[in-house]
Amino acid sequence: MNVFQSLKSSGAELNSVVYNTVLDACVECSKLEKAEAWMEQMKKDGMSDVVSYNTLIKAHLQAGHMGKARALVEEMRVAQLQPNCITFNEIVNATVSSPDRRVRAEVWKVIQEMQAAGVKPNQVTCSILLKNLNGSSPESDINHTMQLINDMEEQLDEVLLSSVVEACVRIGKPDLLNTKLRQLMSGDIKVNGSHTFGSLIKAYGHARDMKSVWRCWKEMRTRHIKPTSITVGCMIEAVVSNGDPDGAWHLIQELGEDPHCKGILNAVIYCSVLKGFTREKNAGKVWSVYEEMQKRNIDLSIVTYNTLLDCCARCCRMDGVPDILADMKKANIKPNIITYSTMLKGHCQVGDLSAAFKLVKEMREEAGLVPDEIMYNSLLDGCAQSSLVDEGLRVLREMEEAGVKPSNFTLSVLVKLMSRARRVDQAFDLVKELSGKYHLSPNSHVYANLVQACCFSKQLQRGIKTLEEMMERKVQPDKRTYSMLFRTAVQQCQFDKVDGLMRGALGLSGALPFLSNRSLATCPGIEEVAVSETLSSMASSPEGNKVAAGLLVDLRKEKPSVRVDPTVQRCVLQGGQPPQSWTQERRSSKGKGRALVFAP
DNA sequence: GTAGGGTTAG
Numbered sequence: 024m025n026v027f028q029s030l031k032s033s034g035a036e037l038n039s040v041v042y043n044t045v046l047d048a049c050v051e052c053s054k055l056e057k058a059e060a061w062m063e064q065m066k067k068d069g070m071s072d073v074v075s076y077n078t079l080i081k082a083h084l085q086a087g088h089m090g091k092a093r094a095l096v097e098e099m100r101v102a103q104l105q106p107n108c109i110t111f112n113e114i115v116n117a118t119v120s121s122p123d124r125r126v127r128a129e130v131w132k133v134i135q136e137m138q139a140a141g142v143k144p145n146q147v148t149c150s151i152l153l154k155n156l157n158g159s160s161p162e163s164d165i166n167h168t169m170q171l172i173n174d175m176e177e178q179l180d181e182v183l184l185s186s187v188v189e190a191c192v193r194i195g196k197p198d199l200l201n202t203k204l205r206q207l208m209s210g211d212i213k214v215n216g217s218h219t220f221g222s223l224i225k226a227y228g229h230a231r232d233m234k235s236v237w238r239c240w241k242e243m244r245t246r247h248i249k250p251t252s253i254t255v256g257c258m259i260e261a262v263v264s265n266g267d268p269d270g271a272w273h274l275i276q277e278l279g280e281d282p283h284c285k286g287i288l289n290a291v292i293y294c295s296v297l298k299g300f301t302r303e304k305n306a307g308k309v310w311s312v313y314e315e316m317q318k319r320n321i322d323l324s325i326v327t328y329n330t331l332l333d334c335c336a337r338c339c340r341m342d343g344v345p346d347i348l349a350d351m352k353k354a355n356i357k358p359n360i361i362t363y364s365t366m367l368k369g370h371c372q373v374g375d376l377s378a379a380f381k382l383v384k385e386m387r388e389e390a391g392l393v394p395d396e397i398m399y400n401s402l403l404d405g406c407a408q409s410s411l412v413d414e415g416l417r418v419l420r421e422m423e424e425a426g427v428k429p430s431n432f433t434l435s436v437l438v439k440l441m442s443r444a445r446r447v448d449q450a451f452d453l454v455k456e457l458s459g460k461y462h463l464s465p466n467s468h469v470y471a472n473l474v475q476a477c478c479f480s481k482q483l484q485r486g487i488k489t490l491e492e493m494m495e496r497k498v499q500p501d502k503r504t505y506s507m508l509f510r511t512a513v514q515q516c517q518f519d520k521v522d523g524l525m526r527g528a529l530g531l532s533g534a535l536p537f538l539s540n541r542s543l544a545t546c547p548g549i550e551e552v553a554v555s556e557t558l559s560s561m562a563s564s565p566e567g568n569k570v571a572a573g574l575l576v577d578l579r580k581e582k583p584s585v586r587v588d589p590t591v592q593r594c595v596l597q598g599g600q601p602p603q604s605w606t607q608e609r610r611s612s613k614g615k616g617r618a619l620v621f622a623p
Numbered sequence: 624g625t626a627g628g629g630t631t632a633g
């Protein structure tokens with residue numbers, strides 16, 4: 024205001040740009056009333072224009088006042104000022120980022136309104152819409168947004184390219200991500216920003232395309248585009264999550280020797296590699312990374328410490344916990360609920376439930392924290408792992424009394440708890456009771472565990488009945504669900520059941536009637552695991568082999584694209600015995616005995 | 624002078 028006044032008194036000619044700058048200053052400082060008063064002044068001085076209105080609209084939207092923003096758009100029209108692309112983009116942005124689901128659902132109406140006003144959606148509009156897409160977005164929203172991008176007159180720019188790949192990653196459909204990456208990268212958009220390189224590296228990482236990840240990284244480096252901490256964070260995370268923490272660690276050390284880059288290494292970057300070594304259960308390497316972080320004077324956050332504690336938990340090295348807690352204390356960082364929850368999981372992992380319960384007590388007393396849903400889930404899971412049914416039920420009651428709402432995750436853990444104790448009826452009862460009480464619709468994980476409970480106690484028919492219920496409730500089964508049913512049916516020599524189930528799972532003719540809805544009954548990835556596994560295990564009895572042969576013939580006829588291992592084909596079609604390695608069950612490396620691994 | 628993009632923990 025002072026600068027404006029001195030400009031005015033200097034006698035210089037004032038224009039709307041100067042007035043608008045003052046208005047924006049009010050808005051950026053969240054002085055809504057001042058902004059409104061200033062706008063009135065501008066109108067009096069004849070200085071208000073489209074930009075002024077857009078700026079004031081921004082202020083109302085920041086304050087969450089969609090109605091006031093709308094009223095200003097009307098006022099613009101009355102004042103013969105046409106709302107432009109920026110006006111509508113502000114409204115679109117506020118719509119998609121509204122906390123209210125009903126407002127978010129209105130976004131396509133706003134777009135229509137924009138088009139009706141003769142304003143074409145542009146790159147900015149599209150990137151705003153993309154921000155709204157995630158794993159639970161309806162197919163129609165995804166298609167609609169992508170169509171709008173295709174229909175756009177302008178070329179894609181760098182920000183939009185980055186927004187598209189980011190959205191594809193969040194949506195989580197690998198095919199879509201791959202298609203878009205290919206489509207975008209075949210165009211001639213020159214990538215210059217470290218932002219964009221970060222997004223691309225992340226996207227290629229999710230697509231498991233490490234060749235392209237490294238290609239992007241090297242291109243960025245050879246063109247001397249300086250990565251930021253976040254770019255490096257994306258890169259290290261991509262390398263680690265594709266199973267190469269050593270490669271990531273090597274890259275960090277290389278950057279640490281580069282005088283231009285060593286300053287950008289931060290705790291987030293180190294965190295990814297800590298996580299990677301933890302997954303490999305290599306506590307030794309975790310400690311050496313931690314040592315180097317300390318040597319380099321990296322600022323550690325609560326996240327870093329929690330990651331280190333997670334290493335202790337997952338590597339079953341709870342002896343390392345006291346040192347880390349002491350370091351936290353030295354750094355003046357207070358443990359939060361995640362800290363306690365991580366340690367709790369570690370105690371559960373090694374079957375030390377009394378330490379787990381003691382920790383909860385400590386947390387309440389020393390930190391004044393109360394357990395949340397995730398913590399209760401971990402406790403329940405610990406009880407399930409240790410087959411402590413009554414303790415588990417007590418935890419559930421406590422959870423309810425504390426007003427912590429169970430989720431489907433909770434239900435799935437409870438089913439596991441009951442399943443272990445062979446209390447199949449109670450597993451079903453609990454799901455029924457809690458899903459009613461808390462308005463939950465059981466998801467595929469809950470059902471998978473129910474099916475597992477049935478199979479575990481040799482109640483094949485009940486397992487199949489549960490699958491039927493899944494179809495009625497429109498829940499798509501996963502590979503595990505089918506795999507358990509196939510295996511149990513084969514063990515019980517119920518080959519007609521195997522036949523009907525397998526045809527349903529693969530979308531072949533002759534499926535059990537309730538599996539006739541193909542898009543619901545089939546499940547991606549079923550071919551690789553269940554077909555080879557089940558067909559070969561059936562081949563060892565003549566009756567089973569007959570069914571297996573029929574399945575194989577129809578599979579090749581109706582789904583020629585499905586690849587079946589030649590060894591399996593030979594042993595089924597020639598009626599031979601499968602090689603030893605195909606029928607031998609092996610426990611998965613985690614020792615939880617869930618997945619069956621067959622070594623060809 | 625007004626609108627859009629990237630990283631870590633239970």
